[in-house]
Amino acid sequence: MLKLAQLINLEVQLIKDSEADPVLVRHRDRAIGQKLTGKNVARPQLFLQWLDHLENPDALLPGKIYTDSLRIVRYILFFFGLAAGLSAGSAVLHFDGSQPVNVVNFLAVLLGLQLFTYFLFLLNCLPVKVKSMLPFVGDFYNFIRDLSVLIAKNSGHLFGKFTNKKAQSFFENLHRVRMRQQLYRNIEKWLLIRLTQSFSIAFNTGALFICIYLIVFSDLAFAWNTTLDLRNETFHQLVELFSRPWHALIPEAVPSLELIEKTRFFRLEGEYFITSGSQRTADVFVRGGWWPFLITSLAVYGLLPRLLLAGFAKWRFYRNVQRAPFDTADFSALYERLTTPVVETRSEENSIPPISSQKQNDKISYAEFNPGGESCILVLWGELAISEDMLRSTVLQRFGWQPAQIYEAGLMDINSDTSTIHKIREIENQNIPILLLVESWETPNKAVKYFLKNLRQYITTQRAIIIGLVDTVSFKSVSRSDWNTWQKELSQLADPYLRVAEMVEDNA
Template sequence: MRRPETWTLADVLDFEALVAADERAPDPAAVAARDARLWQEQIAPQLATEETTDRSAVFHRWLAARRTTETLPGTWLTTGWRMLSGGAVLAGLVLGFLVAGGALYYAGARPVNVAVFLAITVGVQWLLLAWSLLVILSRGFRAASQRLLLRIGESIGQWLASALEHLPGPKRLRLRAEAATLRQLAGRNLQLLRWPPWLALQGFGIAWNLGVLAALLARVVFTDVAFGWESTSAQGPEGMHTLARAFATSWTWLFPDACPTLDQVEHSWFHYQSGVAALNRVATASWWPWLVGFILVYGLLPRAALWLYFWTQSRAGLRRLAFDEPRHRAAWYRLTGPVIHSNRPPQEGTSPHDAKSTAPTAARAEAGCLLIDSSLAGARPEIEHWVTAQLGWRLACSEVVEIDYPSGYEAALARLATALPKAPCWLIAVPAPFTAFAAFTQFIARIGQGSGFVLIVALDEQGKPKAPDPEWARYWSDFLRAEATDCATFSYTP
């Protein structure tokens, strides 16, 4: 039995970029022919019987076949994340070492204050972790993450576009177009793209703690340094010893000597009046094992645990990929059916989506609602006349919308929802050619009620409506049938 396909973030982004490019393709027939050829020649022969219905396996092989001839932005973005992660690790090591080295400064007049040292090296991390937890738990985290990722995607796209000036014209334009899709990819893959920044941040934290440990051990091994504690309010060493023992509970079961005793705490209590000469050398040296344990348990370990959690969530998100969005279904149907391409006229056959079989149903409606794509707004009077003359509808609602922008036009859709109870049939006038089929599927899903019809309209050079090419009528009919939308198609006739 074959192992399931393992997707990476670069795979997902490259796949989405290819799907988006196919949605914008000016010749859907050529796209369908290409995918049919890939299926027959490169994909189907490599699939086991049980994999032919597995979208993850099929799409992964489709991606591998397309990558050989395509330049894709997903690899750019993941390479950028790797560079960011590597830079974060390097910066964490250097900064942790330098900051700890400064906090460990000892010239013999005053011992290194363990409380100040931990506040600088570990306490700041706790504050940042508390802030991160507050951000994650806040209701605005998702929206803030989306805005951040969109800005990052746009910035990377702009940087890449400026870096491509030396390339030949056609290749430069193509790469710029791919870079422009980074904003769309960020929005579509928010659940996956939100983890790399957190992984990079935890990588910085892990490296920071390693740098602090390196500075501490280097100072202890190669120099003479004294550790102590200071307090004006303390009446004795008992409180400090109790606090030190409480923090050391996590490691003293394994290293019982890695915590100062009460006597050592007392003889490492620094007073300006007595000076450093009054401190016991063994007592001042007894603090460094405790500091190592504190940094490991309360600094490094939480960072490592968070990194593991975010990495696990990232991998779980990749394993949960379902590829069941409308844009994915369009690609799936091109590869495995049931989109049909034939040379017979569209009026032949008995498809339930053919105009002849659905015209009586549409004509029986006394009232109906009309939605016109904005690209056909100039032909609105002709389209409205066609609907009333050919279908006999009394238009209860007529709105201009963008059918490839499903989240827009709230007011128009609200007016449509108000009119539908009394005029339950609706018709959408769509342009030919048209390529954003996935967005169109989301658009009609928002209507969600009544009987739906699609009127395919082409425009001549003067912007006047004309009959569409029969191939486009067939493509629309096949697509709607594959999507199981129950929408019938009409072709505009002057």
């Protein structure tokens, strides 16, 4: 079963690799892949095995540090919730003998406030666009998230798990992982909900404990009063409605009309009011008759929903972790490096050897690691000085694809971009990857970014877009500076299904 720590470790390592020398990364992963391929394992297990084979003792630290910080946050929330519950329970049940405990106040503080938090929880379940228009919604979850990162940062430094330089690098990478909201929004949401339920469960546990303690070990007198002009019968109907969930199982926890009549209290007179006759004193035993209702209310409306919500949040959290997408651009590139041979192309040949001359892994086919099968949509950016035969040979050599359609974009005619996007949208198979070929030495300007953002709006969010860097002059592997420039500029688009790839791979 995939764990959160493992997912974080994978993402952080991929971020590090995106900033490293692509040639070294490719050869390192291919060497590891030769030990792993042919085992018929799913992508998550293959990637975890890859992570274990990395000769990097720090590769497993990020996930452990972050999950340890979450555990600390959970403890902090639990103890704060327990203290708050004990304090709130003591406050609403405070009895000095001068006036009885007000049942209405008990319900308003211990249960009314929780009903309000349930309402806030429902608001947090709204779509992101709707939720962003509501003030203060999600602020507490954001605070808990930032607190966990702060604790992780300080705990890693205090316990000597990494130096200041490593700490800074780790948290920069962690911030970039958090920016991939499109992928891990649900994981983070249910993680934060699960954390906050630790506070709520502890609050209700503390309140329930102090209530039982004071009822058993002290002499409490209960009453109900309100400024509202509320008849006894009306209040009884409200209480009965409130007690509906348990009226059949625990009938003694449903206040009777007689109890309500005998425990109505008027603060100005300082006495109980009994409607039958002119008596001014109520039975002492009756005055304490509210406690079964109060304890059951706190358990049913307070503790039980929190336990159920915590269990549901835990299930949804683990379910979303198991469903984490491993077909994104970074993971697809890793899978490609692990399962396909390194292609060596010498500049003096200025041509690409046929696929048949390569030593391939007979247990892995191109179609296994490429989305959309064996074809792609090829888009030429600008005026590429390369023949169509060379284009097809290059694409086939690099990815094992045959271009189904070839379009142009980035020309002087501004309408060509829009026309190309609409043509791609009209293609029946929406799973075919899109390969955009660009000159590696060109700077990725606003036109390229605008085209990619506009293209994404017209296709599915999971459709692969590959930016193929090619040097049409030397037909060699692109320079490190060009690679870094394209990586850095296109990462600003925060598109998890867009990646940069070299069309020609040379040895270092």
